[in-house]
Amino acid sequence: MNKTPRIRIPPEVRQYVFQRDKSQCQSCGKTAEETNLTIDHIIPLAQGGQNDISNLHTLCLTCNQAKSDKTDQRFRRRFQS
Template identity: 80%
Template sequence: MTKTPRIRIPPQVRKYVFERDRYQCQSCGKTTLETNLTIDHIIPLARGGSNDISNLHTLCLTCNQRKTDNLDPRFRRYFV
């Protein structure tokens, strides 16, 4: 398996993901008023994940650091 190269997430994409996720951590539920939010890959790039918008979600800094490059099936998204 080859690692997907990391690219900078454009501001428009970051805004879309934050709005889609209602500015709320998708793991613990904290909002932007309570903590610093980040954009994270659901399937990590190191595990073959893509830079596609459907593979991105909002996590707080604490949950993002705890997740590292592990897979968490709770965060699989399927878009039609």
């Protein structure tokens, strides 16, 4: 499997993802008022995930660091037919 090159996520895409996810961590549910939020790839680039907006979601820093470059099976359902 080839690793997808990392690109800088444009500010307008970051803003869209935060709004779409209601400024809430998609793993633990914490909000922007409770913690620092980040944008994360659902399917990691190291596993062939794409830089497409549908492969991005909001995670808090703690959940993002715990996930690392692993795939969280709770989010794979978005990509199943």
